[in-house]
Amino acid sequence: MAYRAPVRDIRFILDHVVGFAEVAATPRFQHATPDLAEAILDEAGRLCSDVLAPMNRVGDVTPARLENGVVVSPPGFAEGYRAIAEGGWVGMAARPEHGGMGLPISLALSVDEMMSGACLALHLKPLLSKGQIEALEHHAGPEIRALYLPKLTSGEWSGTMNLTEPQAGTDVGALRTKAVPNGDGTYAVTGQKIFITWGDSDLTANVCHLVLARLPDGGPGTKGISLFMVPKFLPDAEGRPGARNSLRVVSLEHKLGIHGSPTCVMQFEGATGWLVGEPHKGMAAMFTMMNNARLSVAAQGVGLAEAALQKALAYARDRRQGATPLSADGTILDHADVRRMLATMRAEVFAARAIALSCAKAIDMATATGAAEWQARAALLTPIAKAHCTDIACQVAHQGVQVHGGMGFIEETGAAQFLRDARILPIYEGTNGVQAMDLVGRKMADGGEAAFRLIDEVQRGAEAARARLPDLAGEVWAAAEALREGTEAMVALPLNDRFAGAVPYLRAFARVLGAGAHLKAALAEDDREALARVMIRRILPEHAALLAEAREGAAGLYAVGSDDLAA
Template identity: 45%
Template structure:
């Protein structure tokens, strides 16, 4: 059976020591969120993750959701767990108190979300999509819409979805065909078909609020003619009670590779009543507020799965005995040594650990900037935070999910043949992790967004929001002996980023295929450099405490040792990635189509 224990010690390190949670508490509305309060919330989140959600993870995978005559039922235990989840206030932790939320800082809420993803990512999609709908409505809805709809979404009484994809269009939303015809009473009749709708139909909540992209009769062609509509499963009456069923139906659920506990639905809208959200023909911009939130959350899904997969790989490596150490017997009282003694097993475990802890630290940085963007009164600080979050969103989404899949695969490799069979529950993590690289924009699309949009935006201003802090850190720590063996590697990675950026921008002036050819390699290069920076920052915090006595010092020594592994064994990939970028687009684009 799989195991999971929330990594609270590491989460506290990131929140309190690396990024100083007291600074976040100084932002408007955050005064009550002391480190002590945040720690107590994390402890409660760990309990519900370990004791309620995690035991249902394999149940959901085995049973899946069932569909019959438009009705979708979630796996055994999901309904009870969802009610417990809502009663505990977990649907509302980072939402605005004006709508019943708790207003918790995003830096802490992101750690809570990671725990839910580790424990049961399929379950977590139901409240996760609802939070995305909350974000979109809060940003683009009218005051009347916010008052009418947000409290029930925040409480979890109602859930939310995003309805974008159609059978003929996914990434290219300019081709969508769903229609919205205005009615005399100010509502709209929505007609069309959507597919791949996570949580589109289920038995957890009494109502489901769909945010649907559709076209008005006089809409311009392409993405400039898309509007967003609020379309509930049941139409509420004036007194707030639920009235008749709206004109929509789930026509099927997908039979998937993974995430079986999450209902992925095909939805048919047949003259369903909806309300316009935001301005006509501006729906894509409104939906992107939701999608950017979801992209960061999907990145956390990758991190969450990586953490639980790593924990199980470590547990198995300690227990499984096989062969003897290359340098002599380490467990003479046993028939063989634990596989933990073998260099290749340690390589896999340290690779997983270095990526996980680095990604958690990077997520903490992004969350901190998002908190500033949301709550600061300082206009310049908000602009800088917006720039940084925009730059890092595709990196977090793509790199975290790529690594989540890679680490889940390494966990299976650690188990050997026992990982490939279902008995141990490890192969599920590979299947569950795979979708995160695809939905909310495939990782190739994220790479194009980073290179094609974010790098050139405003004359490269967004990139400076990353480069400037790194250069300042390197300059400030030139005389720090603890960082003497780390700064050269970080500096070289930064040089690789700068050279790659120049090559791509120069190539794009004559051939746009150069952007596409370099994008995936560039995103990984940039991501590795970002991890190198946060690892250097972690060493600056941990090294002074690593020489002390006791268990706490062991934690800090492990931080420094993991950073050393990352810098020496993983970060050198940036050189190979730069070499690939230098090669240009010719080897890809000159290959004859007919030869494929």
């Protein structure tokens, strides 16, 4: 069975769980009517199911390659990218003054999910352009915006971000790339960057690199870093790609997955660049792009999990293996353990999708209203969505292989590709450990106030469900109360003790949010109750063990010495 975009589930969550109508009721997004939203999701679903999905396997078995210094894309990727660009999908959330649609992030993220489920390797290209568009909209000067944004929004040009260097990963402040003024308003950028997704391409007329580098007077660490636009081809006076810039692809990384997406080692050798934003304030500008990318990576996780689930379900419906409790010659779907795996996978995907779209809604409401409470909620939910949705992608893809049994270990079935492709997502855009530390650190600098508001909301939803679903409502309310107590304990801990328990705390938070989403769904539609019971009765109980681990602190970890870790 080929991937089919889950339009119905996305629309249900937007309408009945997230409350997208509140976004469409704002003056900023009043054009995002129900009819328009339905049309966009339906059309994107057709594109993903019929055009992009067939390329997923092609990109895996026929990877991108480097020939004579130029990246050659997998067969069919050019046609797929053209369909994305010509359909206006790159500029969905971009501002209309530069050719964008100005639509809410909630809708754009829904499309991101479907495209990622259809063909993640290809979707990474427009995804990075979207992040660059947002960074330029917020931080670039008028000349750069006027030149680059229309080209990026139309998909004629594409964008990248260049942060990582061999010695500077999470510690971006250790970078060595330099930018020296040329005396004419431009800068000569010199250095090497690694892990640059779609750092080169034969799909677009130009590739626009946002590069972090240090000016001669830039101090040490992240506070001395500036951001530069460094295009592959230097635009001429009319904005057309002209002379080749002094940059090149040194090599492509040999990766576990996403083979169709070229991950480049880039060398800049006095390449001409233009400053974006203020000198020494590059990290603030780049974080705009990174935060955009973090939520988009969450959508990638949901999309991949959905695709892995669809493949596993199709196999389970078809594979006959012995007598089952329901039939003398049934399919493996009738076996209790296989049903357990698939029901758990579906419950996990639903919960992850709801968390990602809740974060998107918070961003939309913050944009539309400027309210501090929505801004705080968006900030809190971003690391939860990024980390949890990508962890779930790996978990669901792993279970997908297990459902296939021995056939899942055979590459020809395609189940293994989802597991290989998913594994990068918990690493992308700040590892999930970094996301968890961000949650318990900077995002709780308010003493947990934003977290408590979210917990209050889950409990109000549980109270509203008590009359119809008293047992499920009670369990969700109690879990939210345990999360409240765990949050109070976490806020009281010294920072490094928080960090030691950050990952289980984030997962516990996501468990409670996911259960609350399922409870809302069951109230809205009776057919959703069975899945809600899987989430609340079988998965939610993890929260207690996770919160116990979160409180444990760091001392026990440091008591384990390096010799204890050796064989």
